[in-house]
Amino acid sequence: MQRAPGFDTLAVHAGDSPDPSTGALERPIVHASAYAFESAEDAAAQFRGVLGGDGRSGHIDRGHIYTRWSNPTVNALETKLAALEGAEASVVLASGMAAVTGAIEAFVASGDHVVAPRGLYAETARLLRERMPRFAVTTTFVNDVHVESYRRAITPRTRIVYAETPANPTLAITDLRALADMLRACEAEGVGHPSGMLLVVDGTFATPYHQRPLALGADLVLHSMTKALCGHGDAIGGVVSGRAELVTRLRADAVRTAGAVLSPPTAMLLSRGVRTLGLRMKQASGTALELARRLEADPRIARVHYPGLASHPHHALARTQMERGFGAMIAFEVAGGLEAGARAYDAVEVIARAVSLGDVRSLLTHPASTTSASMPREDRIAGGITDGLMRLSVGIEDVEDLWADLDRALA
Numbered sequence: 001m002q003r004a005p006g007f008d009t010l011a012v013h014a015g016d017s018p019d020p021s022t023g024a025l026e027r028p029i030v031h032a033s034a035y036a037f038e039s040a041e042d043a044a045a046q047f048r049g050v051l052g053g054d055g056r057s058g059h060i061d062r063g064h065i066y067t068r069w070s071n072p073t074v075n076a077l078e079t080k081l082a083a084l085e086g087a088e089a090s091v092v093l094a095s096g097m098a099a100v101t102g103a104i105e106a107f108v109a110s111g112d113h114v115v116a117p118r119g120l121y122a123e124t125a126r127l128l129r130e131r132m133p134r135f136a137v138t139t140t141f142v143n144d145v146h147v148e149s150y151r152r153a154i155t156p157r158t159r160i161v162y163a164e165t166p167a168n169p170t171l172a173i174t175d176l177r178a179l180a181d182m183l184r185a186c187e188a189e190g191v192g193h194p195s196g197m198l199l200v201v202d203g204t205f206a207t208p209y210h211q212r213p214l215a216l217g218a219d220l221v222l223h224s225m226t227k228a229l230c231g232h233g234d235a236i237g238g239v240v241s242g243r244a245e246l247v248t249r250l251r252a253d254a255v256r257t258a259g260a261v262l263s264p265p266t267a268m269l270l271s272r273g274v275r276t277l278g279l280r281m282k283q284a285s286g287t288a289l290e291l292a293r294r295l296e297a298d299p300r301i302a303r304v305h306y307p308g309l310a311s312h313p314h315h316a317l318a319r320t321q322m323e324r325g326f327g328a329m330i331a332f333e334v335a336g337g338l339e340a341g342a343r344a345y346d347a348v349e350v351i352a353r354a355v356s357l358g359d360v361r362s363l364l365t366h367p368a369s370t371t372s373a374s375m376p377r378e379d380r381i382a383g384g385i386t387d388g389l390m391r392l393s394v395g396i397e398d399v400e401d402l403w404a405d406l407d408r409a410l411a
């Protein structure tokens with residue numbers, strides 16, 4: 001029996017094959033917006049295939065009509081991501097937020113309900129708090145990530161149950177298998193939406209290298225590809241993966257109709273990034289664990305949140321739910337509060353002061369004044385995003401250089 005390819009082999013080879021017309025190992029980027037038909041009959045057949053079929057024309061080299069519907073360079077990236085995620089299908093979109101918005105909006109109707117945790121990426125929280133109610137879709141935000149809290153919030157109109165794990169920026173871990181089991185048990189008892197409930201998971205902080213939510217029972221997993229999947233801080237994109245039937249609906253709704261299409265040159269940059277995802281995550285998560293340990297032992301630090309530390313409240317769960325390590329994101333509070341934190345923030349030299357994450361460069365963020373500033377203060381604090389919390393995205397630099405930078409900045 002042939003061995004199933006490992007993660008790094010899939011990252012390099014899935015979706016990629018030599019260009020059939022030239023033999024080029026690296027396929028040319030297909031920039032075209034439209035594709036030629038052979039005849040009136042061919043045009044009509046292509047349209048029948050797209051509009052009546054799965055929303056894309058199937059194979060990579062022929063059968064494309066218009067790049068908002070499908071494109072060979074974009075499709076190759078989707079094939080690679082589906083392989084890494086262990087998914088039937090993936091759809092890539094113009095940004096992580098397009099993925100979040102699409103994964104919710106494609107499956108709800110007016111009057112439906114969403115359950116989500118309070119500690120979420122702030123723009124996702126704003127989508128649920130401010131945008132969705134305009135279409136009469138409401139959200140109950142639960143204060144913690146316990147399955148019982150989610151269960152209590154389910155109503156007869158709950159269609160989407162949303163999780164972000166590890167959460168941005170608090171690193172809280174949601175028990176995906178327990179959450180999925182609870183939803184399936186509810187459905188069996190007729191609890192929740194008459195059409196069933198979908199567990200949608202934002203796995204951006206973990207990447208498919210560390211966590212595969214579909215294998216744990218999630219219906220859809222999404223990522224901001226802008227982060228570690230890209231890895232080099234030079235492209236914006238999003239991806240949603242899951243059962244083909246769900247992905248097809250999402251593609252039709254969010255990409256073909258709402259137009260959140262990823263451009264082909266960006267797809268090429270992202271494909272290149274994904275090929276080294278495993279190598280980068282191995283280095284960055286190893287360094288993150290070491291830095292988290294040193295920060296925790298340091299009297300200048302009040303608290304460290306990292307799922308790989310035994311002191312993390314969800315460490316035991318992270319050990320079973322995450323694979324090959326715990327990711328490259330650390331959150332910490334500097335002793336001496338916000339002012340001491342701001343002084344350290346100003347003093348780093350190797351680490352960049354910037355938002356975003358998952359880059360080869362280490363990046364330091366102060367969420368309360370930047371990425372989470374749009375959240376109402378009480379929501380922010382209830383979600384664990386305290387005034388003094390700092391978020392460090394660990395890059396692939398040498399661990400001793402990163403430690404020397406932090407040590408000096410904290411001095």
Ligand SMILES: Cc1ncc(COP(=O)(O)O)c(C=O)c1O
Nearest residue numbers: 095096097121168204224226237
């Ligand atoms: C967890 C998480 N989800 C989604 C997003 C949105 O991604 P994008 O910036 O690519 O739209 C981000 C961005 O920071 C994020 O951190």
